[in-house]
Amino acid sequence: MAQPADLLYSKEHEWVKIEGETALVGITDYAQNSLGDIVYVELPRVGKQIDQFGNVGVVESVKAVSDLFTPIGGEVVEINGALENDPAAVNRDPYGAGWLFKVKLTNAGETGNLLSAADYEKIATE
Amino acid sequence: MSTQTSNDRPNAAPPLIFELGQEGRANRYVEEGRPLDQFLPTSLLRDELPLPDNSELEVVRHFTKLSQRTFGIDLGFYPLGSCTMKYNPRVNDAMASKREFAQLHPYTPDEHAQGALQVMYELERSLSSLFGMAAFSLNPSAGAHAELAALLIAKKYFKDRGESHRDKVIVPDTAHGTNPASAAMCGFKVISLPSDERGRVSVEEIKKVVGPDTAVCMMTNPNTLGLFEDHIHEIAAAVHEVGGLMYYDGANANAIMGNVRPGDMGFDLMHLNLHKTFTIPHGGGGAGHGPVGVAAHLVDYLPTPYVRATPAKADATASNGRPLAPSDAMTYELDFDRPKSIGPMRSFWSNFAHAVRALAYIYANGADGLKKVSQLAVLNANYVRVKVADFLETPYPEICRHEFVASAQDLKKATGVKALDIAKALLDHGMMAPTMYFPLIVPECLMIEPTETESKETLDHFVEVLREIVETARKEPETIMAAPVKTVVGRVDETRAARQPDLKWEPASA
Numbered sequence: 001m002a003q004p005a006d007l008l009y010s011k012e013h014e015w016v017k018i019e020g021e022t023a024l025v026g027i028t029d030y031a032q033n034s035l036g037d038i039v040y041v042e043l044p045r046v047g048k049q050i051d052q053f054g055n056v057g058v059v060e061s062v063k064a065v066s067d068l069f070t071p072i073g074g075e076v077v078e079i080n081g082a083l084e085n086d087p088a089a090v091n092r093d094p095y096g097a098g099w100l101f102k103v104k105l106t107n108a109g110e111t112g113n114l115l116s117a118a119d120y121e122k123i124a125t126e
Numbered sequence: 127m128s129t130q131t132s133n134d135r136p137n138a139a140p141p142l143i144f145e146l147g148q149e150g151r152a153n154r155y156v157e158e159g160r161p162l163d164q165f166l167p168t169s170l171l172r173d174e175l176p177l178p179d180n181s182e183l184e185v186v187r188h189f190t191k192l193s194q195r196t197f198g199i200d201l202g203f204y205p206l207g208s209c210t211m212k213y214n215p216r217v218n219d220a221m222a223s224k225r226e227f228a229q230l231h232p233y234t235p236d237e238h239a240q241g242a243l244q245v246m247y248e249l250e251r252s253l254s255s256l257f258g259m260a261a262f263s264l265n266p267s268a269g270a271h272a273e274l275a276a277l278l279i280a281k282k283y284f285k286d287r288g289e290s291h292r293d294k295v296i297v298p299d300t301a302h303g304t305n306p307a308s309a310a311m312c313g314f315k316v317i318s319l320p321s322d323e324r325g326r327v328s329v330e331e332i333k334k335v336v337g338p339d340t341a342v343c344m345m346t347n348p349n350t351l352g353l354f355e356d357h358i359h360e361i362a363a364a365v366h367e368v369g370g371l372m373y374y375d376g377a378n379a380n381a382i383m384g385n386v387r388p389g390d391m392g393f394d395l396m397h398l399n400l401h402k403t404f405t406i407p408h409g410g411g412g413a414g415h416g417p418v419g420v421a422a423h424l425v426d427y428l429p430t431p432y433v434r435a436t437p438a439k440a441d442a443t444a445s446n447g448r449p450l451a452p453s454d455a456m457t458y459e460l461d462f463d464r465p466k467s468i469g470p471m472r473s474f475w476s477n478f479a480h481a482v483r484a485l486a487y488i489y490a491n492g493a494d495g496l497k498k499v500s501q502l503a504v505l506n507a508n509y510v511r512v513k514v515a516d517f518l519e520t521p522y523p524e525i526c527r528h529e530f531v532a533s534a535q536d537l538k539k540a541t542g543v544k545a546l547d548i549a550k551a552l553l554d555h556g557m558m559a560p561t562m563y564f565p566l567i568v569p570e571c572l573m574i575e576p577t578e579t580e581s582k583e584t585l586d587h588f589v590e591v592l593r594e595i596v597e598t599a600r601k602e603p604e605t606i607m608a609a610p611v612k613t614v615v616g617r618v619d620e621t622r623a624a625r626q627p628d629l630k631w632e633p634a635s636a
Contacts, residue, residue: 039624063563
């Protein structure tokens with residue numbers, strides 16, 4: 001699957017969609033494919049302040065339990081509660097229904113530390 | 127109620143024990159007609175529990191049938207990396223089953239339990255000498271439990287020194303998987319350290335992350351790639367220089383026992399998994415035994431009780447009035463009065479029967495024998511590694527210790543056959559699968575640990591079976607992806623099991 005061009009990416013295989021003062025975060029198609037069937041996602045609680053590239057949760061698949069890092073800092077304003085009963089949404093639709101959480105940005109300049117779709121593509125296909 | 131037995135449908139799931147039996151069938155060990163409230167306080171009596179009512183024979187057949195549907199070391203080769211699934215000699219069980227040990231009550235006064243205390247003392251001394259530690263506590267009952275004990279020791283040690291600000295625990299990505307969890311349980315912040323291209327911790331990298339806030343560096347040596355950390359002295363020096371402690375995860379002790387000692391490598395704390403290295407059965411999440419060992423400056427912090435031995439008085443006589451035998455020359459007692467101790471990690475004497483098994487194994491082998499155990503474990507792993515490199519990628523092609531990692535990454539790209547499929551195919555050949563997808567740094571990882579107890583014929587057979595699976599995967603991948611087909615239980619739906627765990631039986635009428 002090609003990486004959506006309108007998103008920004010981290011080296012840890014997360015994506016960010018900037019929507020004004022907030023940003024939507026998820027994991028990439030490459031990440032969900034490497035992890036295999038995801039069985040549980042532990043998300044940060046709403047209201048929590050998170051730092052860019054900090055460890056904010058856990059993604060558990062049948063293969064392994066992996067740390068979830070946030071590609072962008074800010075205050076968590078919403079989490080994807082549907083994943084509690086349907087973690088498979090991350091596998092089915094990583095850029096859509098499988099989104100993880102939404103943050104209110106602290107510092108919009110942090111996007112400068114992220115990768116474009118083309119640059120991320122190089123890392124993911126290495 | 128189901129009257130179906132697994133003989134009617136050999137591959138179908140057998141009924142649960144709750145679905146067998148009928149009211150009044152169980153053997154009653156309580157006198158007929160005597161109400162239960164004559165035995166138990168009425169407040170403890172419950173009648174809402176839907177307990178099964180089975181005859182003894184029904185129970186024996188039920189569990190024997192279940193055992194036929196699973197696999198264990200007594201049935202075949204079990205190369206599960208990091209778990210050291212070696213053969214557990216029956217003599218260990220014979221010793222642990224002796225009436226004098228098995229029927230000893232945990233409240234028995236020390237003077238009536240001298241033999242048992244002597245076992246604990248001699249095991250503690252043997253482990254200390256084998257691994258270069260000042261002392262061990264036999265109190266924790268599993269590896270991760272001992273890791274927690276060690277970190278609690280570190281925490282208390284730093285508190286006593288007025289250094290409670292040390293809150294960072296460094297864990298390389300080649301360390302054992304439980305380390306970060308133990309550190310987090312203890313309130314430390316975990317710093318994950320990437321390994322270098324040789325699969326090892328680099329001295330330069332460790333120097334970058336250590337500092338005045340470093341509490342402990344937790345390492346597994348050899349690491350989970352089966353590679354020996356050859357710069358361990360420099361790494362330990364860098365951690366000690368900033369005042370931190372070095373922790374040795376003994377998960378891979380089978381690779382070094384009797385040959386090199388963590389104490390000599392510079393470690394201050396360590397644990398051992400007696401259920402790995404010292405031939406105690408691995409219970410399915412059941413009783414393990416994880417002694418925690420420390421260097422001299424941390425002995426006072428060990429969990430209680432600690433077994434203390436003192437030479438008997440010169441004029442002492444045995445209880446029958448005869449002179450003391452040499453084995454009675456010491457008296458043993460459980461020491462609970464250790465003010466700096468972190469306290470007990472669990473009740474009583476931990477899993478005492480395991481201490482008997484481990485000591486039986488140590489004495490059966492002797493110091494030279496234990497040294498040879500490790501050497502053979504390493505030889506077997508390298509023998510298999512070199513042969514497997516013929517047909518599977520081995521990302522770290524150098525002399526390994528007791529285990530090595532292979533990768534099915536290339537095979538997956540070429541054929542779609544994953545490490546999981548290879549593992550399942552091995553089951554069709556009467557072998558257990560290796561550990562899969564661990565360590566996380568190797569894609570499509572197969573982590574193979576043959577152990578020292580397997581013969582050359584078994585190792586050769588394993589390699590040939592693995593070769594055949596890989597060759598079949600290249601020609602007809604769908605065959606391997608459909609495996610296992612010969613086992614009683616076919617490929618299970620692991621995803622559904624994890625997403626919708628259904629573990630509780632309830633009566634249909636409820």
